[in-house]
Amino acid sequence: MPYSADIDRKWQKKWEETGIYRFNPEETDKKLYCLEMFSYPSGANLHVGHWYNYGLTDSWARMKRMQGYNVFHPMGFDAFGLPAENYAIKTGIHPQDSTLKNIETMEGQLKEMGATFDWDYEIKTCMPDYYKWTQWLFLQLYKSGLAYRKNAPVNWCPKCNTVLANEQVVDGCCERCDTEVTKRDLTQWFFKITAYAQELLDKLDTIDWPEKTKKIQTNWIGRSEGAEISFKVVDTDIEFQVFTTRADTLYGVTYVVLAPENPIVENITRPEYAEAVEKYKNDTKKQTEIERLSTTKEKTGVFTGSYAIHPITGEKVPVWIADYVLASYGTGCVMAVPSHDERDFEFAKKYNLPIKRVIKSADGSNDELPYCEYGVLVNSSEFDGVPSTEARTAIIKKLEADGKGSLKINYRLRDWLVSRQRYWGAPIPVVYCEHCGEVAVPEENLPVTLPYNVEFKPDGESPLKKSEEFMNTVCPKCGATAKRDPDTLDTFVCSSWYHLRYPDNRNNDKPFDTEWINKLLPVDKYVGGAEHAAMHLLYARFITKALRDLGFLNFDEPFLSLVHQGTILAPDGSKMSKSRGNTISPDDYVRKYGSDIFRMYLGFGFNYVDGGPWSDDGIKAISRFASRIERLVESLAEQKSKASRTDIDKDDKELNFVRHTAIKGATQDTDRFQFNTAISRCMELVNALFKYDAEVKTKNIQLFEDTIKDLVKLVSPFAPHFAEEMWEQLGCEYSLFNQKWPEFDENALVKDTIELAVQVNGTVRGKIEIAADADNSAAEAAALADEKIKPFLDGKEIKKVIVVKGRLVNIVAK
Ligand code: ANZ
Numbered sequence: 001m002p003y004s005a006d007i008d009r010k011w012q013k014k015w016e017e018t019g020i021y022r023f024n025p026e027e028t029d030k031k032l033y034c035l036e037m038f039s040y041p042s043g044a045n046l047h048v049g050h051w052y053n054y055g056l057t058d059s060w061a062r063m064k065r066m067q068g069y070n071v072f073h074p075m076g077f078d079a080f081g082l083p084a085e086n087y088a089i090k091t092g093i094h095p096q097d098s099t100l101k102n103i104e105t106m107e108g109q110l111k112e113m114g115a116t117f118d119w120d121y122e123i124k125t126c127m128p129d130y131y132k133w134t135q136w137l138f139l140q141l142y143k144s145g146l147a148y149r150k151n152a153p154v155n156w157c158p159k160c161n162t163v164l165a166n167e168q169v170v171d172g173c174c175e176r177c178d179t180e181v182t183k184r185d186l187t188q189w190f191f192k193i194t195a196y197a198q199e200l201l202d203k204l205d206t207i208d209w210p211e212k213t214k215k216i217q218t219n220w221i222g223r224s225e226g227a228e229i230s231f232k233v234v235d236t237d238i239e240f241q242v243f244t245t246r247a248d249t250l251y252g253v254t255y256v257v258l259a260p261e262n263p264i265v266e267n268i269t270r271p272e273y274a275e276a277v278e279k280y281k282n283d284t285k286k287q288t289e290i291e292r293l294s295t296t297k298e299k300t301g302v303f304t305g306s307y308a309i310h311p312i313t314g315e316k317v318p319v320w321i322a323d324y325v326l327a328s329y330g331t332g333c334v335m336a337v338p339s340h341d342e343r344d345f346e347f348a349k350k351y352n353l354p355i356k357r358v359i360k361s362a363d364g365s366n367d368e369l370p371y372c373e374y375g376v377l378v379n380s381s382e383f384d385g386v387p388s389t390e391a392r393t394a395i396i397k398k399l400e401a402d403g404k405g406s407l408k409i410n411y412r413l414r415d416w417l418v419s420r421q422r423y424w425g426a427p428i429p430v431v432y433c434e435h436c437g438e439v440a441v442p443e444e445n446l447p448v449t450l451p452y453n454v455e456f457k458p459d460g461e462s463p464l465k466k467s468e469e470f471m472n473t474v475c476p477k478c479g480a481t482a483k484r485d486p487d488t489l490d491t492f493v494c495s496s497w498y499h500l501r502y503p504d505n506r507n508n509d510k511p512f513d514t515e516w517i518n519k520l521l522p523v524d525k526y527v528g529g530a531e532h533a534a535m536h537l538l539y540a541r542f543i544t545k546a547l548r549d550l551g552f553l554n555f556d557e558p559f560l561s562l563v564h565q566g567t568i569l570a571p572d573g574s575k576m577s578k579s580r581g582n583t584i585s586p587d588d589y590v591r592k593y594g595s596d597i598f599r600m601y602l603g604f605g606f607n608y609v610d611g612g613p614w615s616d617d618g619i620k621a622i623s624r625f626a627s628r629i630e631r632l633v634e635s636l637a638e639q640k641s642k643a644s645r646t647d648i649d650k651d652d653k654e655l656n657f658v659r660h661t662a663i664k665g666a667t668q669d670t671d672r673f674q675f676n677t678a679i680s681r682c683m684e685l686v687n688a689l690f691k692y693d694a695e696v697k698t699k700n701i702q703l704f705e706d707t708i709k710d711l712v713k714l715v716s717p718f719a720p721h722f723a724e725e726m727w728e729q730l731g732c733e734y735s736l737f738n739q740k741w742p743e744f745d746e747n748a749l750v751k752d753t754i755e756l757a758v759q760v761n762g763t764v765r766g767k768i769e770i771a772a773d774a775d776n777s778a779a780e781a782a783a784l785a786d787e788k789i790k791p792f793l794d795g796k797e798i799k800k801v802i803v804v805k806g807r808l809v810n811i812v813a814k
């Protein structure tokens, strides 16, 4: 029976009945935890991206399984989140109903893919048996001071009248209505990821991740070495610190700038400047951080009327506020050095502030200002002539001695804001009591259940706030009436620890058993989109470290090895999207060709980590490739009874060479997620088998059979149903996936003979075959004696013969 979707079903049924892909919890010494980023149950159908990510990672997992690993390969759903809630607002269908329905459909489709997922370990983050433990995680962080509440500006859409998550702000505008997003101050929960900034940087060296992703995390964490320097405000007791990476430019400070939000601005603003300062502060609120940092935006600011005292020279410098200084970075205050900083220069020009050069280039040339490089100090008193890097240290030392400054390391990373004024998420397990204030819900009272009947209209308030049933509770400490926190947790909290729950997903007493997951984790291979570099992948690393420090785990990093699959684009190279109507449906291909042909084509048609524009040109070739394998299996069946050679001759050696080359190459390539070249090796082997079948009259049938079996194994990760069917047709025992992966034989890769090109006076005239270990004189003799070469030498005198070992023989004749 030729391969088709019926074969898929036949084997899916058998695999399910025999439980072949069930994880064996006994053999943890050979464990291999293979994980794909779980999917968001948004649409009802799997798209090409899912197939590409899950189908081909499954191919990798299948090979590992056959190589003897005890592969743990679970699947689940990242089921809370905004799209379901937005969909509910639009259609009136409750997020829980749409989500659970979508999950059911997707489970069915994932099963049709024929992957090795062990569904016994499935998780769905929106179910109380999961989010109970997400809330538990919150409580652990809270108890250890890693979760705290503070007032902070959040993204606010004035039209939708709601708070937006960072991901919902697209180019400074609301994702839904395109209105410009502003800031609003709200009391929010944060996770102290900054406590791990240095370790998050340092441990990047210990993991096998794409360099680009490490770089993104490094930049996101943004370590900066500098100094904090004190400035005192004239005629007051107020003192503030600036953060600078260029203490060497201290003598060039001609003014200082505070972020408009800095609380001391109010205390130092002189009455006659109050109105302008107030107005400027309000204008600043309307801007996003990205706009404020834009280098093309014209610099603006206002004078506060106050002066600060330079910590070394004692000079008075004016104190300004300007939006190019961010409240959330460093100290929210900068010392401005217009001669050596681009932004300060622009600002000083605009507001006529003095510009004083203090750095010259090392070769003494008089460069234009602003001069932003390092150099040698000038106009800097005793530091004149000292190079920047030396001066930086020396100036900090001097300040330190006077108690006016010190070394300081800053990180760009901010604490993770986890409160969401949204319904479809895990409720934050905290109540507010009139007497006791903020009180954590005791662990034994978890989960704080998300109520079903809630109005979730976007009107600026958390939908849960309107649910009396949810909000009104009693204080766990004193028993008085209390209110619950109406916010839910960012869905990235759910996914920050899910890899820890899979191996112990049915545990009702704990989120996971420490001893057990210390055996199963870290994840050995993690595969998912590169867009998560600075969010999910950073959060999961942080949570792993925090739980380690709290004694729940004994490893530092959650994902030892990471692969990002590329993106499959529409045929015109644009992003596939439902709204553009340019998506391609895997279902049509699966129905027409069978799921294996579709999967194998995805592996063959793209470089896995690059992806690229969709084209189905090659899919027929893949279908033909499968048919050719079927024909080989049939041909073998016909010949099995015929006379066979048992010795190994030249043709057998040739076949064996291609066979072991294919085993070696396909194994290495599959291991490195280079599926396209792995499949090409199998194609080369098919060609060699066809040649052998057609040209060799008396075959070594055993060799023919063994080679076909190896071929079937090599393609099995990409075409599991098809290969299982071929295996059965070969008369072998179920299941192919319990067989050992083929190993290559080094001896078969050594050729007995080699081919050399023969040139006469520099032109190639023929080829000779000689023993691989033949020396130069043997090669020369063979070339001169060759019947095809002789006519070119006729009547000529041989002047010289040059042999390039292993490559060619050049005969010079006149
Ligand atoms: C004086 C100076 C002179 C600076 C000079 C630069 C060049 P990184 O490397 O990113 O840490 N800065 C400090 N806090 C800031 C804030 N809250 N908002 C905007 N800018 C801020 O950058 C550190 C430099 O960025 C600091 O060094 C400070 O300007 C500025 F020739 O101080 B510098």
Ligand code: ZN
Pocket: 433, 434, 435, 436, 437, 475, 476, 477, 478, 479, 480
């Ligand atoms: Zn109380």
